[in-house]
Amino acid sequence: MAPAALVRRNGGLAMGRRCGLLVAGLAWLLCAPPVRAQSVDYDGFEQLLGEPVTTTATGKIQRVSEVPANMEIITADDIRRSGADNLPDILQFVAGLSVRRYGFAAADVGIRGYNETSNPRLLVLVNGQQVYLDDIGRTQWYTLPVELEEIRQIEIIKGPSTALYGFNAVSGVINIITYDPLRESVNTVTARAGTQGYTALTAVGTARIADVGGLRVSADGFRAQEYKGTGVSPGDLAYRAAPQRNAFNLDARVQVSPDVELFASGSAVQTRTWEATSSPYYGTDYQRTIWSRLGLSADTPIGLLGLSVYRNELLYVYNGASEWENLNDTVVVVQASDLVKIHADHTIRFGLDFRDNAATSAAVLAGKVGYDVYSGSLMWDWQMTPSLSLTNAVRYDHFVMNQQGYLVPEVGYPASAYIGRTINQPSFNTGLVWKADDRDTFRFIAARGLQLPSIYDLGLQDRQPPGPDGNGYLFLGNPGVSAASVNNAEVDWDRAIPAWQSTFRAAAFAQRTDNILINPYETTASGDGQILGGVEEQRAVAQNVGYSSAVGTEFGLRGHSPSGFRWNASYSFLSIWDHLEVNQNGIYSPQNFQQGTPTHVVVLGGGYTYGRWEFDAQSRWQSWFIDYRANPASVTLQPIKVGNYVLMDARAAYRVTDNVTAALSAQQFNVSRLQVSAGPPIDRRIIISVTAHF
């Protein structure tokens, strides 16, 4: 049956019926009657409604104040005023987010705890395209295909959002939205220089073709020296290389008719970073990523159709004391969706996704390990009354694994355990939003999210000959390991305080993660009976190690005044109880969330604009937590207590002309060296920047 909107809105219903329904996707467009309108006009809608709009929460275009999720928006102004040159330094001042910095260009970001090196629980996207890397399950923040200057807004969802995005959106989602080259021009060059021998250059340019096409091109590069490396073992220091990045990005959008928009984007990013891996051994990662995407969006009689195909290619080389390894991981994703308002009060979104992931490595996979995922999702948004809305989203993922190549004899699993292994799991998001009055909004949220085992979790075969400790090791994936699931329940309260020109937000949540995944490098090795070089080989296997529960609250206040002042303050509390089979009897794993998460975090910030001047400062205090440092000589983990600390950033900027701004920013200006993780202490950074807008 045709959707009601088709009947109501389209004079060409008969034609629509001939052509079929949503399933026809792109083919439908070829035979459909004229369609109308197209994708999200972020700028236009924000200017119209006086607040940002988003599609990240449900797939439906919504005002941020109405989404059925705990969402924070970081605007382009926030980014500029932060003075930061990287995303983790910006995110660390958001309530509920934590950042562990392990090096100059190495940081891991977590939402509501459970942070670790190569954090696999946070799904990061750029314009909806996954930039999370599936090999180990991680986000390489310095390898993202985007420049700060081209970001329109960063959308942060706290809590699982798997029903829209699929696997790995368990602790949250960060969707980075760039400016739309069809509607917004960004032309800027920024030069930065600072301590640690830091130099960087970023350029962004936009070309408009009449009113029907837009192309944005951006490029950047930086060079720097690494922090001093205090506390890192001499064996690891020997493999230290200076960080650097080179990137080139394209984003093109064409309005082929008043109603259909095509988009294409591509990026090539090359980085070299010295960092703690998930093990967490230090080594230098060389990463070359190529991101490409092609798609269309169209306003049709059967709704807003979206079709997208993207391909992410990662070439990864790790060089550290423990080993040298390389890997190529290619992900191809096809997504189709239809968003239709079938009635004044009802909006539905259908989604179909296909994902093919293939990783090859002679060093650590002995061939190829991959999988396909077939997914279907449905979102239903019901405006029950003018002040009450209910959103439900469900998704079902069907995962099929494959493997080609040699199997280490001692692997212990037959080929049949890899080939055709399936994971079939549902997930959901539900949210009730009640606008009690003009000032108060309450959200009641529940969700189930899923974390997929990484390529390493599933198919690693990494045999290391006897090393400095005299033992040989066999690190193995486990094709039988289960997806971890996260169940979350939450209540939020937003209150506008006009007298203070501020918004107050309070959130309370409870969460439980089952089947917590632990990768082979994080587990404790034990003898497997295989004698190599005269000693018994030690084997470590990926596994599910139990469950963990968390409760937390967040309180935040944010505002600004017409006189130029702005302020933000937040307090976050989080308590975690692990019920894991690891971290017992003196045997450690980085998966110690109970002690590995700061219980208390306070963020205070403010700023003032005075004529051509801008002054801003942010500070973060957090309580102690336990992190782990690996010793490659003894192949052991050492717990490190990271004491409570205060970190302060500041920026002063002066608009020299209408087009040129000079800025001085100081990262961690309150202390010259600071221990923020089990990695080396982080040094104070001073950055001078000059930005020219054209």
Added chain:
Amino acid sequence: MNLLPLTLAGLASISLAVTSSRAADPDFSLKDGQVLGRTLGYVGETTSNVAVVGIAFAPANPASQREAALIQSVIGDELAAGRVRLRVRLLPVEQLAAAAGINAIYVTGGLDSGMSAVATAAQRLHVPTIAANLACVQSGGCIVGFSSEPTVQILVDQQAAEKTGVHFRQAFLMLVREK
């Protein structure tokens, strides 16, 4: 007759200058003008960036006249609202039957019996009727109603829009309330 718009604009200017309380009744702010212009950017398939709004008013009703004049004074010759360049033209209800070249009809208060002429003209021109209040939609007098304070609220009568032959961008409809 050509002097009427100038006269009304003059009246509005005087009323604005003399008393701020008069400006509040009727009320139409610059922000309202922005919402009006930007909303029209999501209506129909306009290829031009210029949107001309006919302000329907009842010459016999002073309140309606004042409102029309106020809107004209706020918009001026042209108001840039995003990509839309908003222009207004005063339309006494008696002239609606012959109106042409407009993209929307703004419905001032107190039209009373003139509302049927508004609806007829909107249907003939396939343009939305719009007012800076939500009640106009609730009462069936307008296709689009909006308020800009304390937050922007937009209400759309989609059934009336379809009858009138007015189409909104679906992305826009996702963001507004429908009657």
